[in-house]
Amino acid sequence: MSERGILLSHTQADAIKAEEQNGRENRERIVQQVAKELSLSQKQVRTTISLLDEGNTIPFIARYRKEMTGELDENQLREIEDRTQYLRNLEERKKEVLRIIAEQGKLTDDLAASIEKAVKLQEVEDLYRPYRQKRKTRASVAKEKGLEPLAEWLRSEPKQGDALVEASRYVNPDLGVQTAEEALQGAMDIVAEAIADEAAIRAWARKYTMDHGMMVSEAKSPEAESVYEMYYNYREPAKKMPSHRILAMNRGEREDVLKVTLEVDAEPIHRYIAGRWIKGNSAVSGILHSVVEDAYKRLIAPSIEREVRGALTERAEQQAISIFAGNLRSLLLQPPVRGKRVLGVDPAYRTGCKLAVVDDTGKLLEVAVTYPTPPNNKKREAAAKFSELIDKYAVSLIVIGNGTASRETEQFVAEVIAERKDKELAYLIVNEAGASVYSASKLAQEEFPDLDVAERSAVSIARRLQDPLAELVKIEPKAIGVGQYQHDVSQKQLDESLTAVVESAVNHVGVDVNTASPSLLSYVSGVNATTAKNIVKFREENGRFVDRKQLQKVPRLGAKTYEQCIGFLRISDGRNPLDKTPIHPESYDVVNRLFAELGVDLGQVGSKELAAKLAAVDAEAMAARLEVGVPTLRDILDSLQRPGRDPREELPLPIFRTDVLKIEDLTPGMELQGTVRNVIDFGAFVDIGIKNDGLVHISQLSEGYVKHPMDVVSVGDNVTVWVLNVDLKKGRVGLTMRNPQKSAL
Missing domain, CATH: 1.10.10.650 (RuvA domain 2-like)
Structure with missing residues (x-):
């Protein structure tokens, strides 16, 4: 190699090393x-x-x-x-x-x-x-006219001299400078842009505006009625605004109902800028003070207002996404209602209520349609069909979607139950959000090719009570709708956050690999949609999985995917009893050594005797003997004591009802049982069995201070509430979770 080549290779090597360092x-x-x-x-x-x-x-x-x-x-x-x-x-x-x-x-x-x-x-x-490359500005035009030296003269703060006299030296009609006044203004524009571009000034002004700015909104048409009336003449410190008010204002502004501005006292900002740019008295002090005010008003304030409002919106969006994510997780982890044959009802008016009966495994048995609601009002025929299905399939639970005509359908179902005098029969209203999205999807078409959209929806409504997680994963997460202002936030961030929540919930519960749908499997750690379909196809072609190791034969399920997913996949009745637990196969050897220490074998997994022995184990001492980490051993001990456990089963079941409640029946102080349907920044909406959910304001959630409603309640919680107030005209009910009798003491 030539001397030059050697030199080049050394130079390249040095560059690579420098890059690596x-x-x-x-x-x-x-x-x-x-x-x-x-x-x-x-x-x-x-x-x-x-x-x-x-x-x-x-x-x-x-x-x-x-x-x-x-x-x-x-x-x-x-x-x-x-x-x-x-x-x-x-x-x-x-x-x-x-x-x-x-x-x-x-x-x-x-x-x-x-x-x-x-x-x-x-x-x-x-x-x-x-x-940064700028579009044409007043300052860039002034620079093209040769006015930078004059701007530098202003910045030098001369003790003597007349600005207009100095500016007259730059009059040049060929460059477009006709007068001394024009020259001076151009130089001032150059200085103003330099001020506006200073990073320290922008940072200070931004923080001051955030700390001291006031969000102000007013109506564009004050006489017009709208949902934004509370914001028609509204002021609130920007820093203290809760997310739901920021997003509400933004929406009102987008819909051209509100004019929203961020007001801030400019004087302190002027003083700060002047302190950095004006050192003392000079022949041009007055001009520089004017430049400072112009720089702030024309160049800094508008962009800072956009940035601060953008930051407020981003914070509000993150909060809204966080609330949606928390509510979604609670909804996904609702306890499954097992062992019941269910009649699912997708209520409607003109087109009738679609019915779907499913057995205790979710298998569809029959579909039908009835017309008990207006305008048809065929209650007698509908009651006969309901009773026929209930008797034919030994239905013990009727599940009604909470959409259009749900309360009229609920009234009808309550009458059917009362007429039958069947003590084993009850009904429940479920959140049907997303059911229509699922029923029109390609997945639903593949699952029920012979059903129409509404019939598929009725099946989904029935199944989401039997296993909420397995059914809800078939729906795009944001279509489930348990948030606030979900359409006003970054859809990309919302999708990412909600997908992570579904993934977390699925893996928290675990998945039976022999019954799971591709939708459910696709959320398992490391498994993508293609691999999920391959698992189901392999299962259909080769029969049930009897060993976790069999999954290594599934196409496109490589070693890394196997490592990531296998601990979350369960085989309930396989060859190895450990396969129905969350214990990862990489820890099976630890289990074998543990059992040798305890003098037991795999055949005893699930027995009371083994559970008792495991409960008595000193995890730290045993971990040292087995040369395994204490956290891992704790998880192994817990999994072995309750193999096949579904963590959702520890939660209380939803409230089953047999009779309907009307808003006219309510009086202040009445005690009721309800189910939390949605949690938002300012409180929680609770289903108490009337047409509209009642609101428990954040101030009524607890006797003590509540920072956020999610600290007290979650979607799906069964709660005791008392009626605070009833607005019959608007159909609104105010509730409290603070016991009035205790509060009165």
Whole structure:
């Protein structure tokens, strides 16, 4: 190799080494930053990032890598994942900004250091702002006219001299500068843009506006009625605004009902800018003060208002998504109602109520249609059909969707139950959100090709009581509708968050690989839609799985996927009793050694004798003997004591009803049992058996202070409430969970 070639190869090698070193430093900087933000150890963060980079899923890490992460839960792992991705994107943006400024020949050591130190994207963009390619501005036009020297003269704050006299030297009709006044104005525009581009000023103004700004809304047509009337003349400190009010204002503004502004006292901001740009008295002090006011009013304030409102909206969206996610998880984890044959009812007016009877496994037995509601009002024929189906299939529970005509249908069903005098028969209203979406989907068409859309919906309504999770995973998460302002938030973030919730719920419960649908399997850790279909196809072609190892034969289910998913897949009656537990096959050897220590065998799994022995085990001492982590052994002991346990079964079942309640029946102080249907920022909506759910305001959820309703109640909770007030005209009921008798003491 020539001397020049050797030199080049050394140079390339040095560049590669420098790049690798820079990458290591960036990674370590991210680890330190995430650990600091989340109050975690650097080791926990570093390990978690490595596990994620290796392709491990969050449910798998949370369940089967507890020793490595220090028992971080799913929420902490997702926070690490989110912050790491943000900071990695930030590092990429820093590189791009540094490259662009360097190419302009304007990158100084101080500027590079400031960019490198930035921990927020906004900081980087503020520093980059003066160097960004701008569209034509008043300042850029003035620079083209050769007025930069005059602007520098103003910035130098001369003690003597007349600005107009100085400006007259720059009059040049050929460049478009006709008068000294024009020249001076152009120079002022250049200085104003320089002020507006200063990162420190923008950061200070942004924080001041956020801390002291006032959100103000007014009606564009004050005489018009709308759902936004409370915002027709409204003011509230921006920093204190709850998310639902921010999103409500935004929607009112988008619908052209409201005019929304962010007001802030400009004087303190003027003083701050002047303090940075005006050092003392000079011949041009008055001009510079005017420039400061112009820079703020024309260039800084509008963009800062957009940025602050954008930040408020982002915060509000995150809160709304968080509420939706929490409600969805509670709904998905509702306890299954097992062992009952169910008559599902999709209520309607003109087209009639569609009926679907399913057995205790969810298998469809029969469909029908009746017309007990207006305008048909064929109650006698409908009652006969209901009774026929109830008797034919020994139905013990009628499930009614809560959509159109649900309360009229409920009244009719209550009458049927009363007429039959059947003590074993009851009914229940369920949230049917998303049932129509499912029934029109390709999946529903494949499952029930011979049924129409409404009949499929009735089947879904019946099944979502028997196993809410298995049925609801067939529906796009955001169509389930247990949030607030879900259409006003970032749909991408909403989809990602809700998908993560479904994934978490599915893996928390576990999946019977011999009965699960492709929809359910696709949410199992590491399994995608294609692999899920392959599992079902393999099952159909080869019969039931009898061993977890068989899954390794499924096409496209490789070693990594097997590792991630297998602990969450259950085989209830397989060859190995451990296959029905959440114990990962990688820990089967630990179980064998544990059983040798205890003098028991696999055949005793599920027995009371084994459960008693396991309950008496000292986990820490045994973990040391078996050379296994304490968290892993604790999970093994718990799984062996209750093999095949469904964690949802520990929750109370929904409230079954036999009679209907009317709003006219309610009086203040009346005690009722209800089911929480939705939790929002300002309270919870509770189904008490009337047409509209009653509202328990946040102030009525508990005797003590409540920071957020989700701290007290969750979707699906059975609660005791008392009637506070009844508005018959609007059909609204105010409820309290504070016992009036205790409150009176």
